[in-house]
Every structure is written in structure tokens, then in C-alpha cells.
Amino acid sequence: MKAPSWFAGPIGGALVVALLAAFVVPGMAGDYGIEFATTLVLWIALVQSWVILSGYTGYVSLGHAAFVGAGAYVFILTWGAVPFWFGLVAAGFTSGLLALIVGGPCLRVRGPYFVILTLGVAEFVKYAVINIEASLGKFGRLMIGTPEPVDIYRMAVGLAAIAFVMALVARYSRFGVGLRAIRENEVAAEMTGIRVRWLKVGAFGLSALVPGVVGALMICRTGYFEPLQMFSPQLSLTIITMCVAGGSDNPWGPLIGALFLNILSELLWDSAPELYTVILGVVLVFVVLRMPEGIYGTAVKRLARRSRKAVPGETTP
Amino acid sequence: MIAQLVFVGLTTGAIYALIAVSLNLIYGTMRLLNIGHGDMAMVGAYISFWLFTLADVPPYVSFLIAPAVSGLFGLLLYRGMFAGLLRRVQGDAVEGSSLLVFFGISMVVQNSASLLFSGTPRAYRYFDGIVEFGGIAVTESRLVALAVAVVAIGAVLAFLKFSIWGLGVRALIQNRAASAIVGINVDFAFTFASVVGFALAGLAGAVISMYQAVTPFMGGPYTTVGFVVIILGGLGNINGAIIGGLVVGLLETAGIALTGPNFRDLLIYGVFIAVLMLRPQGLFGRKGAH
Amino acid sequence: MTALLEVEAVGKVFGGLVAVSDVSFTLAQGEIVGLMGANGAGKTTLFNLISGAMAPTSGRVRFEGCAIEGRRPDEICRRGIGRTFQIVKPFPGMTVAENVAVGVLYGARRRTPSAREVAAETDAVLAEMGLSAMRDKLAGELTLAGRKRLEVARALASRPKLLMLDEVMAGLTPIEAAGALDMLRQVHETRGTTMLVVEHNLRAMMQLCQRIVVMHHGEKIGEGPPEVVIRDEKVIQAYLGAQA
Numbered sequence: 001m002k003a004p005s006w007f008a009g010p011i012g013g014a015l016v017v018a019l020l021a022a023f024v025v026p027g028m029a030g031d032y033g034i035e036f037a038t039t040l041v042l043w044i045a046l047v048q049s050w051v052i053l054s055g056y057t058g059y060v061s062l063g064h065a066a067f068v069g070a071g072a073y074v075f076i077l078t079w080g081a082v083p084f085w086f087g088l089v090a091a092g093f094t095s096g097l098l099a100l101i102v103g104g105p106c107l108r109v110r111g112p113y114f115v116i117l118t119l120g121v122a123e124f125v126k127y128a129v130i131n132i133e134a135s136l137g138k139f140g141r142l143m144i145g146t147p148e149p150v151d152i153y154r155m156a157v158g159l160a161a162i163a164f165v166m167a168l169v170a171r172y173s174r175f176g177v178g179l180r181a182i183r184e185n186e187v188a189a190e191m192t193g194i195r196v197r198w199l200k201v202g203a204f205g206l207s208a209l210v211p212g213v214v215g216a217l218m219i220c221r222t223g224y225f226e227p228l229q230m231f232s233p234q235l236s237l238t239i240i241t242m243c244v245a246g247g248s249d250n251p252w253g254p255l256i257g258a259l260f261l262n263i264l265s266e267l268l269w270d271s272a273p274e275l276y277t278v279i280l281g282v283v284l285v286f287v288v289l290r291m292p293e294g295i296y297g298t299a300v301k302r303l304a305r306r307s308r309k310a311v312p313g314e315t316t317p
Numbered sequence: 318m319i320a321q322l323v324f325v326g327l328t329t330g331a332i333y334a335l336i337a338v339s340l341n342l343i344y345g346t347m348r349l350l351n352i353g354h355g356d357m358a359m360v361g362a363y364i365s366f367w368l369f370t371l372a373d374v375p376p377y378v379s380f381l382i383a384p385a386v387s388g389l390f391g392l393l394l395y396r397g398m399f400a401g402l403l404r405r406v407q408g409d410a411v412e413g414s415s416l417l418v419f420f421g422i423s424m425v426v427q428n429s430a431s432l433l434f435s436g437t438p439r440a441y442r443y444f445d446g447i448v449e450f451g452g453i454a455v456t457e458s459r460l461v462a463l464a465v466a467v468v469a470i471g472a473v474l475a476f477l478k479f480s481i482w483g484l485g486v487r488a489l490i491q492n493r494a495a496s497a498i499v500g501i502n503v504d505f506a507f508t509f510a511s512v513v514g515f516a517l518a519g520l521a522g523a524v525i526s527m528y529q530a531v532t533p534f535m536g537g538p539y540t541t542v543g544f545v546v547i548i549l550g551g552l553g554n555i556n557g558a559i560i561g562g563l564v565v566g567l568l569e570t571a572g573i574a575l576t577g578p579n580f581r582d583l584l585i586y587g588v589f590i591a592v593l594m595l596r597p598q599g600l601f602g603r604k605g606a607h
Numbered sequence: 608m609t610a611l612l613e614v615e616a617v618g619k620v621f622g623g624l625v626a627v628s629d630v631s632f633t634l635a636q637g638e639i640v641g642l643m644g645a646n647g648a649g650k651t652t653l654f655n656l657i658s659g660a661m662a663p664t665s666g667r668v669r670f671e672g673c674a675i676e677g678r679r680p681d682e683i684c685r686r687g688i689g690r691t692f693q694i695v696k697p698f699p700g701m702t703v704a705e706n707v708a709v710g711v712l713y714g715a716r717r718r719t720p721s722a723r724e725v726a727a728e729t730d731a732v733l734a735e736m737g738l739s740a741m742r743d744k745l746a747g748e749l750t751l752a753g754r755k756r757l758e759v760a761r762a763l764a765s766r767p768k769l770l771m772l773d774e775v776m777a778g779l780t781p782i783e784a785a786g787a788l789d790m791l792r793q794v795h796e797t798r799g800t801t802m803l804v805v806e807h808n809l810r811a812m813m814q815l816c817q818r819i820v821v822m823h824h825g826e827k828i829g830e831g832p833p834e835v836v837i838r839d840e841k842v843i844q845a846y847l848g849a850q851a
Contacts, residue, residue, distance in 0.1 A: 060413060105594045112350050112412040112552070116544050117593045123541070124586035131579055174712045174719060181709045184698030191658060191692075193684035193713035193765050233537075237420060244417055249700075274428040281424030288417045289402060 007172065011165055018161035022154045034153050038221065040262045041156040042214050046235075047242045047254035048163035049210035052170045053203045054240075055248030058183035059107065061204075062236050063118030064211055066125045067095035069231035071212025073129055076141050076225040084147070088155075088216050095212025096205045098125075103204035107197070110186075119233065126231035133227060140226040143219065152220050159217065163210045167251040170206065179203055180249075241284050247294025256296050321453050322570050328459045330566020331466035332521055336539055337546035337558035338470055339517035345490040345553035346510040349399060349415040353423035354518050354543055355536030357387045361522025362531045363430060369441050376443050379523045380465060387519025388512045394422070395511035403507070423536075430533035438530035445528075458527035465524050469517060470559060477555065486510065490553055545589040551599025561600070610669075611636045611801050612657070612688075612769055617666035617676070619652055619825075626652040628825045629666070634769065639795060639802045641812045641833070644822035645846065650805045651693055653822070654773055657803075658690045659683040670769070687715045689767030691758040693774045693805075699747030706746050706757055707732050707764045714765020729764065735797075736760040736790065752783040756790070763794065770794075771803045776811055784808060791815060809837070821845070 025037055046064065054061045071091035078087045102121055109117055133139065146152075170176050178199050181189040190196045219225045238261075246257025261280065268276035291298040340354050361383035368374035368382065398418065406414055444457035477483035485501040486509060521539075529535070546565050550557025565585065572584040592600060612634040619627040627649040634640055642650050655661045657668055659680035668676040675683055689710075698706050708729045711720060720728070733739045736756055741749065746757055755775050762770055772791070776784040788811050794800060806812050812819060813833045821829040821836060823845040829836050836842055 058413075060416075109593060112416065113548075113593060115350075115413075115416060116548065117590065119541075120545075120586050120589045120593065124583065124590055127582040127586060131583055134579055177705065177709055177712055180701060180705075181698050181713075184700050185696045187660070188692065188696035188698065188761075189709070190680045191660070191684055191690055192710050192761060193681050193715070194709070195679075195681050237424075240417065240420070272432075274432045277424050277428040278432070281421040281428070284421030284424070285398075285418050288414050288421070289398060292414065 007169060010168055014161050014164050014168075018157050022157045026150050026153065031149065034149050036262075036266055038149065038153045038156050040258065041153070041160045042217060043239075043242065043258045043262055044255060045156065045160040045163040045210050045214050046239050047246075047258045048160070048167040048251055049207045049214075050239050050243055051167055051248050051251065051254050052179075052207040053200075054207070055243060055250075055254070056171060056176060056179035056183060057200060057203055059110070059200065059204075060115050060240065061118040061207075062115050062233070062240070063122035064207075064239050065231050065233060065235040066118075066122035067099060067208040067211035068215040068218070068235060069122075069126060069129065069227065070098050070215070071095045072215030072219045072225055072230045073227070074212070075216035076143065076219060079143055088213050091216040092209045092212040095208040095215070099208030100201060100205040103201040104197075107200045107204065119236070122231065122233065122236065126227060129227045129231065140224060143223045143225070146220045146223050149221070152217055156214075156217055159210060159213055164251055164255070166206065166210070167254075170203070171250050175199065175202075238280075241280055243294075245283055245287050245294060247297035249293070249297060253294045253296035257294065260295065320451065321455075322574055323567065324453050324455060325459070326567035326570035327563065328455070328463045328566070329570060330563035331463050331470075332525065332562075333542055333546050333566050334559045334562025335466040335469055335517055335521045335524075336543045337550065337562045338473060338555055339514040339521070340543045341547045341550070341553060341555055341558045342473070342510045342517075343514040344547065345555065346486060347399065347403060347415075347507050348411045349419070350412050351419050351514070352416060352540055352544075353419040353426060353536075355538065355540030356423050356426045357390070357515050357518035357536070358522030358525060358539050359430065359531070359533065359536040360390070360426065361387055361519030362526035362529075362535065363434065363522075364519070365523040365526040366439055366441055366531045369443065370439075376523060376527055377461075380520060383523035384516035384520040387522075388516030390519075391511040391513075391515025392508065394515075395508060399511070400504075400507070423540075427533050427536070434533065436533060438532045440530040441526070443527055456528065461527065462524045465520065469520055473513065473517070474555070482506075482509070490555070542585065545585055547599075548589060549592055549600055554599060557599055609636060610634065611638075611671060612803070613667070613669040614653075614657065615667040615669070617653070617656055617663045617668060619649075619656055619661065620664045625825050627656065627663070630822070630825075630827045631666075632820050632827065632830060634801055634803060637799050637801055638818065639804065639816050641816035641819040642803060642805045642822065643807075643809075643812065643819055643836075647824075648822040649825040650822055651773060652825075654690060654771055654803075654805065657683075658688055658771060681713075684713075684765055684767075685715050687766070687768035688771065689714070689762035689765045689769070690771040691755070691762055691773055691775055693777070695751070695754045695758055697746035697749075697754050697757050697761070699745065701746060702743050703738055703746055703749070703757055703760075704729055704733060704742040707738075707760050710761040710764025715767065732760050732764045735794070736763070752779050752787075755779070756787070759790070759794075763798075763800075767800060769801045769803065771805075773805045774807065775804075776806055776808050784811065788815060813837075 026034060029037060050061070050064055053059055071094060074094040075087050075091040078090055082090070106114065106117055106121060170179070178189070178194045181192065181194055182196055182199060186196060215230060219230070242257035242261050243254045245260060246255065247253030264279065265276055268279065287294060293301065336354065336358065340351060343349050343351050364383040364386055365376050365379035368379050369376060402414060403411065444461050446457045447454055448457055448460060477487050482505065486506045488501055489503065489506045542565060546561040547558050549564060550561030568588065569581060569585060573581050610633040614633070615631050617627060617630050630653060642653065644650055656663045656676065659678050659682070662677035666676070667674055670686055670688060675686065698709065708725055711725050711728045733742055736759060738756060738760055741753065746754065749757060759772065759775060776787050779787060791802070792815065795802065804812070804816060816833055818831065819833050819836045820827060821842045828845055829839045829842045
């Protein structure tokens with residue numbers, strides 16, 4: 001166990017990095033740089049929120065897009081009617097609420113059933129929104145007067161910092177120990193006094209807050225809401241790929257995964273978007289088969305092994 | 318009118334059953350969740366399209382070539398990746414890992430197709446005459462699809478039921494640990510499931526290409542429907558997949574006729590979620606049957 | 608002495624199969640009681656009924672006077688019943704110390720312990736169980752003996768008033784088993800924990816238990832001090848019958 005004071009370092013670090021990113025980077029980067037940085041930072045927020053449930057408890061959710069889309073939808077519905085900040089918060093809490101509602105029944109099934117079920121629920125929500133919009137005669141909605149790109153970028157940085165701190169605290173707190181125990185052996189976890197259902201549903205709800213706000217910021221960037229795009233399963237799958245590539249037992253792995261894949265995407269997207277996705281697929285297959293603990297997990301293990309070799313005399317029975 | 322709908326539902330359902338049976342063969346034996354299954358159908362569809370367009374090869378010949386190619390692909394994937402994975406990993410980890418690996422493969426296959434052939438939908442015309450009997454009007458291609466699905470599923474069932482090798486595969490689906498002990502050749506059963514599972518997906522794609530436009534991303538919906546069907550019929554339950562496929566086909570047809578095409582997806586996913594939450598072992602499965 | 612655990616006419620039926628039928632016994636505070644019987648006698652099922660893994664079809668289970676049958680396992684654990692599993696279930700991807708910390712963090716307590724308390728108590732339990740040297744190893748990397756010991760440690764960390772041990776010596780070498788026996792006596796001496804023990808090793812049971820309950824085909828067929836029980840006609844017959 002780590003003492004709470006241990007959090008002070010990383011949280012302070014995250015704050016410093018976030019402040020630097022928010023106020024120094026815009027001065028250095030042009031429009032293109034800010035767009036790239038916004039994309040990166042939004043992905044970081046998404047992957048950090050995803051690990052809280054799926055990384056720590058092992059309940060792999062293929063439905064994260066539902067929360068992005070739901071947040072975006074609430075945000076566009078309230079757009080102009082409520083203050084901007086209120087809309088953002090409402091987007092987050094709506095997604096969180098959605099997760100709490102569907103979480104109870106969904107988290108009763110495990111393993112592959114849960115994975116497929118979350119995909120099904122996300123698709124169901126998507127088509128529900130599409131049908132609602134169609135019956136209202138709307139096929140996409142426009143927003144006028146969205147914030148400047150720099151301001152969206154700064155909000156995204158703040159959101160990513162919040163998401164990181166949430167993932168960090170969730171990982172190293174009593175809550176996180178319980179979540180990981182559920183992943184390791186749910187029956188034993190319950191017999192050791194863990195309120196398994198509460199923890200799982202709580203983690204699901206927590207992990208859905210940030211994506212709701214991400215959805216709101218995403219449509220602020222484009223000024224356009226289109227359900228097929230906001231609820232795309234591709235979004236969920238990319239989140240998983242980033243987390244698996246980096247390693248999903250802690251906040252650092254997904255951070256590395258998001259950085260790695262965003263840079264790769266930036267290098268390839270313009271020239272060959274299909275090639276980017278092909279490489280994404282190859283990376284995913286390679287990581288799962290050859291380094292199941294991800295880039296970060298594998299690196300930590302290698303380093304630990306090396307340092308253990310350096311300290312002789314420790315024998316194991 | 319009702320007869321017409323039932324017939325359309327059955328032809329749609331037969332193809333769903335074909336896809337679901339092959340998906341279930343792979344899951345039932347190896348516990349691999351193939352979310353790239355629809356993409357194999359896409360490969361089969363492209364093979365059929367290009368052979369017809371470039372070399373005037375009629376689709377019924379492609380019904381042999383497409384499964385041969387996709388079956389070979391299945392063999393290579395099994396030998397190259399999954400045989401090793403299945404030796405190293407056990408239990409729930411197999412399902413999780415296989416899902417991610419197949420997702421990766423799916424991205425590679427879809428986008429390679431997109432790179433090679435572009436995203437343009439492609440279609441050709443064959444067996445597009447209309448047959449009428451007993452007040453039902455149906456295109457020849459649909460009839461052919463139904464016939465091919467029935468023959469292919471029948472062949473798989475007959476193999477599983479009557480051959481000694483098939484007995485081994487069925488035993489493996491029932492209980493993997495016990496099968497290895499009583500001397501069933503697990504490696505053969507896995508190879509069989511990989512080759513036949515992938516081949517049937519390719520066959521389904523070749524059939525579909527007769528009446529649906531071919532695109533690199535056409536497989537996704539078939540994968541989803543495949544999973545809906547095998548959840549309905551029970552993961553790993555081959556007979557359940559056949560009934561589940563027909564049920565989904567009929568349901569979809571009836572749903573579209575009653576409410577319009579917009580609600581088709583809502584309906585399918587609604588049924589799917591309800592079944593998973595209420596009877597995760599499938600409509601026809603018993604608890605712990607697999 | 609007041610009864611800590613009262614099992615009253617408990618039964619469990621699976622489909623048509625009667626796994627446990629009309630079993631009653633009590634455990635007094637501080638007692639060590641053995642539960643014996645051939646494979647399939649219903650010992651593990653009885654454990655599952657008491658610890659909340661399953662609800663009994665009939666009968667009552669009282670712990671400190673409160674009916675607990677059919678309650679969630681986590682609640683029963685927090686009330687003060689800890690258990691181990693016949694087929695060990697440690698948290699394989701967590702370190703030995705983390706495994707124990709789960710028990711400290713989520714076990715029977717009035718309030719959430721501070722980080723310092725968790726660390727101190729985890730260390731204490733590790734030392735008590737002789738696991739200090741392996742604290743940073745992953746639980747999945749331990750030997751069977753180590754994993755069994757870790758399960759006892761995890762259960763103890765949740766501060767149980769009643770500790771239920773399901774074959775913690777099975778599969779161990781004679782030396783390891785002797786070590787486990789010493790360890791359990793030590794725990795009983797220092798903590799005074801009440802224990803319900805399932806074990807096939809008759810000699811260990813004779814040394815450890817003050818009383819033995821014998822089960823056969825789901826029913827209780829004998830109860831009493833070890834040296835009396837093993838001479839009981841019905842018990843001998845049941846065991847011989849099971850072997851024949």
C-alpha cells in the first residue's frame with residue numbers, strides 16, 4: 001500500500017505539466033500544433049477514464065463510445081439554453097448516470113459476455129439516438145459560436161489532468177485495491193469483504209464521467225453533431241488498442257499508449273489513413289501476442305528484473 | 318404477403334445461420350472470439366466479385382474458390398498465431414486475448430482491402446431473374462443463397478454427427494479437458510474448426526456478393542449479427558446457432574415490414590441485450606451446458 | 608461460553624441432489640472444531656453455505672446470534688467470518704503484501720484504516736505467517752504451500768472471529784504440513800481465533816481439534832472429542848464403506 005502523501009508527487013506533477021501545456025504550448029505551436037495537441041489530450045482523457053473500469057477490474061468495455069456520444073448529445077441539446085460550463089458538467093453527469101443505470105445489469109455477466117454486451121448496449125444507444133433524431137427530422141445538428149480552438153485546447157488539457165488524477169487515485173487507493181482484487185479473483189474478493197457489485201458499478205459510473213465531457217468538447221471542435229460519428233464503435237476500439245498497447249494496470253501505460261498511437265497517426269494519417277489503421281492492427285496483434293502487459297508493463301518488468309539481478313543474496317524458497 | 322415475408326426471412330436467416338455456425342465452431346472448440354468473422358465474408362465477396370468481373374468466372378465456381386482461400390487463411394492464422402496462444406494462455410484470458418487479436422486482424426484485413434480496392438461499393442449481376450411460385454416472388458440469387466446455406470450447414474452437421482472425427486470435435490466442444498484425456502486429437506479438432514470456420518465465412522461472403530454491394534467494411538454488420546445469433550442460441554451451441562439464425566432473420570424481416578428499416582438495428586440490439594441480460598446461456602442452452 | 612456460530616438443521620439441494628441434509632452443530636468462542644468426511648460428504652458445500660457463497664435451501668445459520676444464511680459473502684466476511692478455499696484462489700497478479708492488504712482494507716472493521724495502519728497490520732500478518740521474505744513476490748509465483756499460507760494470511764488480515772480452513776494441508780509435503788499445523792496452533796494461541804477446519808490428515812486433526820464433526824453423504828453422523836469420534840461404529844463404517 002502506498003500512503004496518501006505518495007499521491008502528492010504525481011498530482012503536483014500532473015498540475016505542473018497541465019499548466020505548462022495549457023499556457024506555454026499555445027505560444028509555441030501554430031494552429032496545426034494546437035489541433036494535434038487537442039486530439040492527443042482528448043485521447044489521453046479517454047484512455048485514463050477507460051482504465052478505471054476496464055483496466056483495473058478486467059471487465060473490458062467495448063462501449064465507451066456510448067458515453068462520448070451521450071455527452072455530446074446532451075451538450076448539443078442544451079446548447080444555447082444553458083451556460084457553457086453547465087452544459088459541459090451536464091454532459092459528464094449524464095454519461096455517468098447512463099453508466100450507473102446500465103452498469104447494474106451489464107456487470108452481472110462476465111468475460112466475453114460483458115465485452116459483447118457493452119458493444120451491444122453502445123450500438124443500441126446509438127440507434128436510439130439516430131431514431132430519435134430522425135423522428136424529429138434532424139440528420140445532424142450545427143452549433144454556432146463555439147469557443148476558440150485555443151480555449152477548447154485548454155479545457156481539454158484540464159479534463160485530461162482531471163482524468164489522470166482520477167485514474168491515479170482510483171489505482172492506488174483502497175478503492176483501486178478492491179477493483180484489482182475483483183480482476184484477480186472475483187469470488188475470493190467477495191469472500192474477503194469487498195462489496196463487489198458496488199465497486200464495479202461505481203467504477204463504471206466514474207469511468208463514464210470524463211468521456212461525456214470529451215464528447216462535448218469534440219463537437220465544440222467541429223461545430224457539428226452527427227450520431228454515427230460520435231457513437232462510432234471505432235472510437236471504443238481505438239481506446240482499447242491504446243490501453244492494451246501501453247498496458248492497462250495503471251495510468252502510465254495508457255498515457256504511453258495514447259502518445260505512441262497519436263504520433264503514429266499523425267505521421268501516417270494524411271498520407272495514408274488506411275495504412276495507419278493497418279499498422280494499428282499489427283501493433284495490437286503484436287502487443288497481445290508478444291507483450292501482454294503492454295509497453296509500460298513490460299518495461300517495468302524488465303527494469304525490475306535487472307535491478308533484482310544487481311542485488312545478490314536474495315533467495316527464494 | 319405473409320408467405321413472402323416468411324420466405325425472405327428464411328433466406329436472410331439461412332445466411333445468418335451459416336455465419337453463426339462457423340463463428341460458433343471457432344468459439345466452441347477453441348474459445349476464440351472472432352470479431353473479424355464478417356471480414357472473412359468480405360474477402361469471400363471480393364473474390365467472387367473480381368473473379369466474375371475480371372475473368373468471367375460464374376459465382377457458383379467462386380463458391381468453391383472463396384472458401385478455399387479463406388479456409389487457407391484460417392489454417393495460416395491457426396498455425397501462425399492461435400496454436401501458440403492456446404498453448405500459453407488458458408481460461409478467460411483466451412477469450413480476451415483472442416478478441417483483441419482478431420480486432421487487430423480485422424483492422425488489417427478491412428483497411429488492406431480499402432487500400433487495394435478503395436471504398437467504392439461494387440456489385441455485379443448474376444442469378445438476378447425473379448422466380449414466382451405459390452404467390453411468392455423471389456430473386457434467383459436469394460434461392461441460391463438459401464440452397465447453398467442449407468447444403469453447407471447440412472454437410473457440417475453430417476460431418477459432426479456421423480464421422481469419428483466429428484465426434485471428437487463435438488466432444489471437445491462439450492468438455493475440453495476431458496477430451497484431451499480420452500485421447501481426442503485436440504490439434505486436429507482445432508485445425509478443423511479454423512479451416513472450416515473460416516471457409517464457411519468466405520462461402521457466405523461469396524453468396525452475399527450476388528445480391529449485396531461489396532465494400533471493404535461490409536463485414537462489420539455480419540460480425541455483429543453473428544454474435545447476436547450465437548448469444549441467442551448459446552455460445553458454442555451449433556444447433557442453437559441454426560435456430561438462432563432463422564429467428565433473427567425472421568425477426569429482422571418482420572421488424573422491417575412492420576416498422577420500417579430505421580428500427581431494424583434498434584430491434585436487433587434490443588433483443589440481443591434482453592437475451593444477454595435475462596438468459597446469458599442462450600435461449601436454448603442450459604446453465605453450464607458448455 | 609456462548610456459541611459463536613450456530614448451524615441449525617441446514618440443508619442444500621442442487622436440482623434433485625441432496626448435498627447437505629439437516630446438519631446442526633455449534634461452535635463456541637475460541638474452539639477449534641474439525642469437519643471430517645469422505646470426498647462428497649458435503650464439507651465444502653457446508654463451508655459455502657456458512658460463508659455465503661450459496662444460500663441454504665433450509666435451516667438457519669447464526670453468527671453471534673444473528674441469522675446470516677443467504678446474506679452476501681462480503682457482508683458475512685465483514686461480520687467476522689474468514690475462509691480459505693480448497694482450490695486456492697489468491698490474487699495471482701498482486702504481490703503477497705497486496706493480497707494481505709486487501710484483507711486488511713476490506714475485512715471486519717468499524718472504519719477504514721489509515722495507510723499507516725494498513726502497512727503496519729499487513730507487515731504484522733506477513734510476519735506472523737512467515738511470509739515477510741516473499742512480500743514483493745507475485746502471489747501467482749508462489750509454491751502451493753506458499754499460496755495456501757497466503758490464503759490463511761489474507762483471511763487472518765480481515766480479522767475474523769471465525770476462521771474456516773478448507774484443506775490447508777492437502778497436497779503439502781509432510782514437513783510443510785507440520786509447519787502449517789504449528790502455524791495454526793500459534794495463531795490460535797496468540798489470537799484466540801475460533802476455527803472450523805476441514806482436513807483429511809487424521810493425525811493433524813487429532814492434534815489440532817478439540818472436537819470433530821463427521822459428515823457422510825450430506826448428513827452429520829457423529830460428533831465429539833477426536834479420540835471418541837474415531838472409535839465410533841458409524842464413523843468407522845462410513846469411512847470403510849467409502850473406501851470399499
